[in-house]
Amino acid sequence: xxxxxxxxxxxxxxxxxxxxxxxxxxxxxxxxxxxxxxxxxxxxxxxxxxxxxxxxxxxxxxxxxxxxxxxxxxxxxxxxxxxxxxxxxxxxxxxxxxxxxxxxxxxxxxxxxxxxxxxxxxxxxxxxxxxxxxxxxxxxxxxxxxxxxxxxxxxxxxxxxxxxxxxxxxxxxxxxxxxxxxxxxxxxxxxxxxxxxxxxxxxxxxxxxxxxxxxxxxxxxxxxxxxxxxxxx
Numbered sequence: 001x002x003x004x005x006x007x008x009x010x011x012x013x014x015x016x017x018x019x020x021x022x023x024x025x026x027x028x029x030x031x032x033x034x035x036x037x038x039x040x041x042x043x044x045x046x047x048x049x050x051x052x053x054x055x056x057x058x059x060x061x062x063x064x065x066x067x068x069x070x071x072x073x074x075x076x077x078x079x080x081x082x083x084x085x086x087x088x089x090x091x092x093x094x095x096x097x098x099x100x101x102x103x104x105x106x107x108x109x110x111x112x113x114x115x116x117x118x119x120x121x122x123x124x125x126x127x128x129x130x131x132x133x134x135x136x137x138x139x140x141x142x143x144x145x146x147x148x149x150x151x152x153x154x155x156x157x158x159x160x161x162x163x164x165x166x167x168x169x170x171x172x173x174x175x176x177x178x179x180x181x182x183x184x185x186x187x188x189x190x191x192x193x194x195x196x197x198x199x200x201x202x203x204x205x206x207x208x209x210x211x212x213x214x215x216x217x218x219x220x221x222x223x224x225x226x227x228x229x230x231x232x233x
Contacts (some may be wrong), residue, residue, distance in 0.1 A: 004028055006055040012046025015039040015053075028057050035064055042068050045109045049079060070113050073129045076106045087134025092184055096135040097177035099170070100145075100154050103127060103137055105163035120158050124149060139176030 006024045008015075015021065015036050025032050035055060043051045052069035070076070074086065081096040100123075107122035116122045124146050131142035138145055148154065165173075 002059045004057045004059055006057065008053050008055065009050050010039060010043065010053055012049050012051050013040050013044040014047075015043070025055070025057075028059065028062075030057055030062050030064060035066075038066060039068075042066060045105065046070070049076075068112070070110055073106065073110055073126055074133060076109055077126070077130060077133060077135060080106060081135070086132070090132055090134035092188065094134050094136055094177060094180050094184065096133075097139055097173050097180070098130060098135060098137050099165045099173050100138055100157050101162045101165045101169075103130070104158060104161060108161065108163070119161065120149065120155075123154075123158060136177065136180060139173070139180060 006028070008021060008024055017032055017036060021032065021036070025035065039053055039055075043053070049071060051071070054067035054069070056065040056067070058064070071079075077096075077098070078084070078086070080098065080102050083096060087093045087095045103123055103126050104119070107119060107126045110126065111119060111122045114122050114125050116125060127137050127142050127145055127149075130137055138148075140148075149158075
């Protein structure tokens with residue numbers, strides 16, 4: 001039994017029988033439309049993104065298998081938030097806030113490539129990446145939201161594989177991010193104030209030293225003294 005492997009890069013949900021695909025699959029004499037249908041079905045969640053796909057064809061039976069690759073989790077998160085990059089200071093600079101439904105959407109995309117047994121575990125893994133990038137989930141830090149997931153708070157959403165976010169919730173998510181930013185700015189200002197207050201006061205010795213510096217004679221005074229000394233001689 002001989003197998004041929006073909007690797008192509010397609011747009012999620014929009015693979016077509018173009019020149020590239022024809023050149024790759026034509027010589028194998030397979031049902032190209034059937035392959036394209038299956039590719040588009042399995043890459044539908046990657047709409048607007050380039051997805052690596054490996055097509056494995058049995059040259060005798062013409063049966064095929066697909067291996068769908070995925071972009072890195074961080075790239076999927078950035079696309080979901082329309083971000084160019086994550087935060088450079090994740091603990092103090094928050095650049096986004098995702099709803100649990102958006103996390104479930106990303107987790108479904110990555111589940112096959114993650115070393116997890118179920119969607120719930122995939123969700124927690126994706127949330128971990130959000131933390132590194134300075135992104136909140138439901139307005140909370142990764143540790144807090146994962147505790148809520150463990151407690152079963154989002155079991156219904158995960159079980160139903162919800163991926164759509166209502167307009168009302170989108171507004172709430174945006175407000176949560178703004179509130180979090182204000183709180184962090186307030187904490188940073190208070191910390192800076194504490195640092196200023198903790199600076200040591202000037203000691204008596206330092207005050208004396210400053211006084212001596214102030215009393216140092218000017219260059220003109222020194223020249224006058226030298227002239228007087230020369231006259232005495």
